[in-house]
Amino acid sequence: MANKNMIIALVLSFIWSGLGLIYAEDMQKGIILAVVAVICYILMYFVSPIFGMVVFIVWIYSIYATYKQVKVVNGQ
Structure with missing residues (x-):
């Protein structure tokens, strides 16, 4: 499992939930x-x-859930 870039993930969630x-x-x-x-x-x-x-x-929750998920994937 590769580390995920937080900025890319949040921009994607910003574009579409x-x-x-x-x-x-x-x-x-x-x-x-x-x-x-x-x-x-x-x-x-x-x-x-x-x-x-x-x-x-839903959009705000998606951004929040993305933030939390990237932290989990990256082991933080």
């Missing part, structure tokens, strides 16, 4: 967060803008 987790070798959680983000974006545009808050919460 879950990408940083996938980079940091947590495929299951990364894919789930990416799918939840897509579903919430769709619901935000077609159902209610309230889902925009959910997208924001």
Whole structure:
């Protein structure tokens, strides 16, 4: 298991929820967060803008989870 670059992981999570987790070798959680983000974006545009808050919460959690996962992978 190779060390992962924290900056790359966080930038990926900043771009799209879950990408940083996938980079940091947590495929299951990364894919789930990416799918939840897509579903919430769709619901935000077609159902209610309230889902925009959910997208924001998922995005923030994704960045936090990526930070924690990279630390675990790097053994810190």
